[in-house]
Amino acid sequence: MKRRWIAGILAILLLLQGAAFGEEKDTVYQVASKKLRIYDLAGTGWLIEPWKIYFLPEKTKTQAKSFNKVTGAFKKLDTYVYLVESSRSMNMDEMDADSALWMLIRESYPNSTIGHLEINSIETYCQYFYKTDHHWNYRGSYEGYKAVIRMMLGEDEPLLEPIETVEFPVNFNGSFNKQMKRKNSDEPFTVYRFNYPEMSVKINGKTSKTYGMQEKYFQGKINKQPLTNHYEGFYGGDEGLVEFCTGDDSKENVIIFSNSFSNALDMLVASHFNHTYFIDMRHYKDDMGEKLDLTASIKKWKISKVMLLGDPYFFKWGTTYR
Secondary structure (H helix, E strand, O other), X not given: OHHHHHHHHHHHHHHHHHHHOOOOOOOOEEEEEOOOOEEEXXXXXXXXXXXXXXXXXXXXXXXXXXXXXXXXXXXXXXEEEEEOOOOOOOOOOOOOOOOHHHHHHHHHOOOOEEEEOOOOOHHHHHHHEOOOOOOEOHHHHHHHHHHHHHHHHOOXXXXXXXXXXXXXXXXXXXXXXXXXXXXXXXXXXXXXXXOOOOOEEEEOOEEEOOOOOHHHHHOOOOOOOOOOOHHHHHHOOOOOEEEEEOXXXXXXXXXXXXXXXXXXXXXXXXXXXXXXXXEOOOOHHHHHOOOOOHHHHHHHOOOOEEEEEEOOOHHHOOOOOO
């Protein structure tokens, strides 16, 4: 009798745990690693995470309050917020509904122009994201680039168009595969190729020939180790401050706060401005040797636009600005 009672309690607890992490019977969350909370999206092979672990509304509100206060002190400053929706923000069982984070961002930035990567189907998600990684792929990041420029410069601004699609002879085992120690990706690392205008680059205040290794990849100089991070290798890694300058004084100077999601579109966006400063607050203090003073930076760099761009992980930091 006692054993049956204990078994019954355990069964109830397992059912409750399954419901909490999206494992109920009729769900698209198919377990890939229960320990790591990584799931297969409806058996497609695309790996995803549960959104609730990334939703920290109080942190998001703190970040918004600080950003609004600092930028609100400038009368001639345009501000923008762009959310990269992903499994980290969306209930993948209810993809036709607005995510809780997107609704919170709409409420929290009343004086900013806001936008998000709209995903309303499994097919769209698979089109925009890597199969075994949390980042957006070449199609998703290009959609993000177009949306960002439309937000900041309007519908009439000419966009850079891909000159070709390049599929490299390596498969991309992304962050989820690394966590699970898998090397079974069957997804070739694929990119769009662009003709960028000439730009100078500084990384953490020091002049650099380039950001990322795009040309090396196109020349066939590719690390073919199975767990190579090709997203970082091709587009560039996470740095406290990456500055691009086209040398066109007729264009504006802008600051974009982001995390690794901007890496894939840094050069695209920068081609539309004079000076573009990409700031990753996770690394800025260590890389630059001091805390960022946003108020002073806006004045010193003659900034006319400031944007927040990132995925749900970016909006759960509770970042404060000054």
